[in-house]
Amino acid sequence: MTAVKPATGPPRTAQPATAQPATAQPTAMMSGGYQRAFTIAVVFLVAGWHLAGAGGQLLHNRHAYASFAFQGAMWLVMALAIGAGSVLVQRGALGWRPAWAVAVIAAVASTAAAAASPAGQMLAVNWAWGSAGWVGVLVLLRRRFSELACFLGAAALGILSVQLWDGLHRTDLAGFLAVFAWSTGAQVAVAAGVRALDVAASQAAAAARREEAARERAATAQIISVARHGRWLALQESAVPLVAELAAGTADPGDAQVRVRCAVQAARLRRLLAEGDEVPGPLVHELQASADVAERRGVAVEIETAGPLPPVPGPARRVITDAAIAILTAARSKARITLASVAAGIAVSFVADTGAVVMLPAPGEDVAIEQQQDDGMLWAEARWNSR
Amino acid sequence: MEQQVTVAIIEDHPVVTEGVASWIRSDPGQRVRLVQTARDLAGLRDSARLCDVVILDLELSGELVTAQIPELVAAGYRVVAFSGHGDPAIVMETLDNGAHAFVSKEEGRDHLVEAVLAAATDRPYVTRSQARAMLADQRPARPALSEQELQALLLWFQGMSKASVGRRMSVSENTVRQYISRARAKYAATGRTAPSKDALLARAIEDGVIKPGEILPYRSFARSVADGPSLGTPGQ
Numbered sequence: 264m265t266a267v268k269p270a271t272g273p274p275r276t277a278q279p280a281t282a283q284p285a286t287a288q289p290t291a292m293m294s295g296g297y298q299r300a301f302t303i304a305v306v307f308l309v310a311g312w313h314l315a316g317a318g319g320q321l322l323h324n325r326h327a328y329a330s331f332a333f334q335g336a337m338w339l340v341m342a343l344a345i346g347a348g349s350v351l352v353q354r355g356a357l358g359w360r361p362a363w364a365v366a367v368i369a370a371v372a373s374t375a376a377a378a379a380s381p382a383g384q385m386l387a388v389n390w391a392w393g394s395a396g397w398v399g400v401l402v403l404l405r406r407r408f409s410e411l412a413c414f415l416g417a418a419a420l421g422i423l424s425v426q427l428w429d430g431l432h433r434t435d436l437a438g439f440l441a442v443f444a445w446s447t448g449a450q451v452a453v454a455a456g457v458r459a460l461d462v463a464a465s466q467a468a469a470a471a472r473r474e475e476a477a478r479e480r481a482a483t484a485q486i487i488s489v490a491r492h493g494r495w496l497a498l499q500e501s502a503v504p505l506v507a508e509l510a511a512g513t514a515d516p517g518d519a520q521v522r523v524r525c526a527v528q529a530a531r532l533r534r535l536l537a538e539g540d541e542v543p544g545p546l547v548h549e550l551q552a553s554a555d556v557a558e559r560r561g562v563a564v565e566i567e568t569a570g571p572l573p574p575v576p577g578p579a580r581r582v583i584t585d586a587a588i589a590i591l592t593a594a595r596s597k598a599r600i601t602l603a604s605v606a607a608g609i610a611v612s613f614v615a616d617t618g619a620v621v622m623l624p625a626p627g628e629d630v631a632i633e634q635q636q637d638d639g640m641l642w643a644e645a646r647w648n649s650r
Numbered sequence: 651m652e653q654q655v656t657v658a659i660i661e662d663h664p665v666v667t668e669g670v671a672s673w674i675r676s677d678p679g680q681r682v683r684l685v686q687t688a689r690d691l692a693g694l695r696d697s698a699r700l701c702d703v704v705i706l707d708l709e710l711s712g713e714l715v716t717a718q719i720p721e722l723v724a725a726g727y728r729v730v731a732f733s734g735h736g737d738p739a740i741v742m743e744t745l746d747n748g749a750h751a752f753v754s755k756e757e758g759r760d761h762l763v764e765a766v767l768a769a770a771t772d773r774p775y776v777t778r779s780q781a782r783a784m785l786a787d788q789r790p791a792r793p794a795l796s797e798q799e800l801q802a803l804l805l806w807f808q809g810m811s812k813a814s815v816g817r818r819m820s821v822s823e824n825t826v827r828q829y830i831s832r833a834r835a836k837y838a839a840t841g842r843t844a845p846s847k848d849a850l851l852a853r854a855i856e857d858g859v860i861k862p863g864e865i866l867p868y869r870s871f872a873r874s875v876a877d878g879p880s881l882g883t884p885g886q
Contacts (some may be wrong), residue, residue: 410690454664565756567782567807569738569782569783569785569786570738570785570786570788570805571786571788599808599809601807601808601809603782603804603807603808604783609803610808612808612809614808614809615820616808634818635814635818637810637811637813637814637817640811640814641812642805642810642818643810644810644816
């Protein structure tokens with residue numbers, strides 16, 4: 264059989280199967296790290312505004328309110344909403360239910376505080392201007408932009424309706440428009456800024472991933488090159504003398520012994536020639552190493568893969584290679600090893616002329632092992648299931 | 651077979667041509683007769699149909715000739731690709747272009763003559779390298795194969811004899827052949843159209859390998875859809 268090349272299929276899967284997930288993880292982590300930093304910055308901004316800005320104004324005007332206790336309670340409700348929102352956003356992407364629950368609580372508290380402020384003095388004493396908007400920025404930051412826009416609009420409408428209810432004081436209305444303009448502008452700017460930084464972070468992470476993948480490829484190429492050189496040296500010791508003997512006529516192609524030696528060397532040569540720059544993954548390398556040992560014993564081994572193979576964790580790989588060693592040790596003259604991706608994992612199978620059932624290692628590490636014996640040929644399959 | 655199947659070998663390495671010719675000569679039933687050997691496709695292009703089946707090396711003078719297969723098929727030849735290029739993508743392209751079977755150079759001794767005979771009668775012939783390519787196929791337009799078809803292909807690719815595959819799956823060897831042939835026929839029903847693929851499909855229907863209803867609805871469906879219970883029960 265031809266190749267130890269992984270079956271690459273269409274171009275989009277042409278990337279080595281194992282390299283993809285291995286490098287995708289750091290990228291996600293890296294871009295995730297930046298995102299967390301931006302989230303923390305927004306948390307500080309919002310909490311800082313609520314403590315220093317809104318809190319300061321609340322204390323400064325404490326005698327102007329009809330009920331300072333109520334204003335204080337509303338301020339506390341907002342603080343709790345910010346606290347809850349901060350915890351939630353640190354945990355990852357927010358679903359619409361918790362995000363909107365926090366936002367609506369903040370909007371209600373802010374509108375209630377405005378409604379309880381003395382009419383006509385809102386501009387001077389209302390601490391809740393724009394506060395709800397900041398909570399909205401916090402929890403809706405990474406949801407659709409339209410959601411934040413809706414929320415900011417709704418919060419503004421709430422305050423405006425309070426003003427209308429109070430009889431529309433001209434100064435308050437002017438103040439409202441001014442506060443609305445700068446606070447909403449600032450809120451939208453922060454949300455847009457974080458969004459842009461998110462994009463930049465993921466681009467930086469992607470660039471880093473590409474660089475990392477290139478480095479990994481270079482390192483793998485180095486490993487392959489060393490392995491290939493090693494195998495070439497081994498061929499110098501085994502294949503070259505055989506060819507020389509055949510040429511000189513000292514080895515007789517009719518001799519069964521010589522034919523076995525030829526078969527083994529042919530299998531080795533094929534493997535050497537078939538080994539491309541694509542990385543079939545550590546499992547294939549480990550199986551190749553086992554095959555090399557068997558070949559020195561005179562067993563012709565072929566290894567083939569079908570389909571892009573998922574990466575197999577170390578402990579599961581050990582169970583599979585242990586099975587390979589047991590079977591290859593028992594094989595008399597030939598063995599075929601195949602790797603195929605199956606529904607939720609990988610099926611590594613062995614067909615070899617062992618003559619009898621082989622003692623295989625105990626299954627474990629999500630690897631199931633089965634074998635069947637037919638006319639001196641052993642079939643065994645180690646199936647790793649990722650689920 | 652009452653009449654010998656005639657064959658041409660298109661291969662640019664004389665030593666390989668010699669080897670293939672010797673396999674044909676050593677067939678006990680002498681079922682195949684070699685009528686032509688050539689190093690390129692020019693001879694086939696210029697004359698009327700010379701033979702039933704063309705054994706085609708996919709790489710002639712350093713160039714892949716998979717794109718020339720439709721032309722050969724349109725001229726009435728059945729094509730058996732014989733190549734060292736076992737890469738599944740190339741195997742799939744070869745089959746999609748209308749070749750009857752793919753035989754890798756390592757499989758030649760055991761499979762080439764049988765593949766030629768199958769091609770001459772428009773019957774499916776699936777080598778292990780071809781099963782590998784079918785298992786590796788990730789194209790969105792791939793045909794939907796049933797669980798049993800996939801299992802039979804996998805065990806056959808792994809290196810079991812068809813009799814062993816049957817024992818493993820608790821079905822007869824004949825049923826195993828049927829599963830594999832049906833998978834192959836489904837491939838003939840997808841992709842570009844070619845007279846050889848139509849012929850293979852028609853023969854598969856005639857032989858009861860596949861029912862017409864099993865092909866058409868799945869032509870463009872994803873694999874998961876066809877794994878459902880609606881897929882026809884296997885014959886036998």
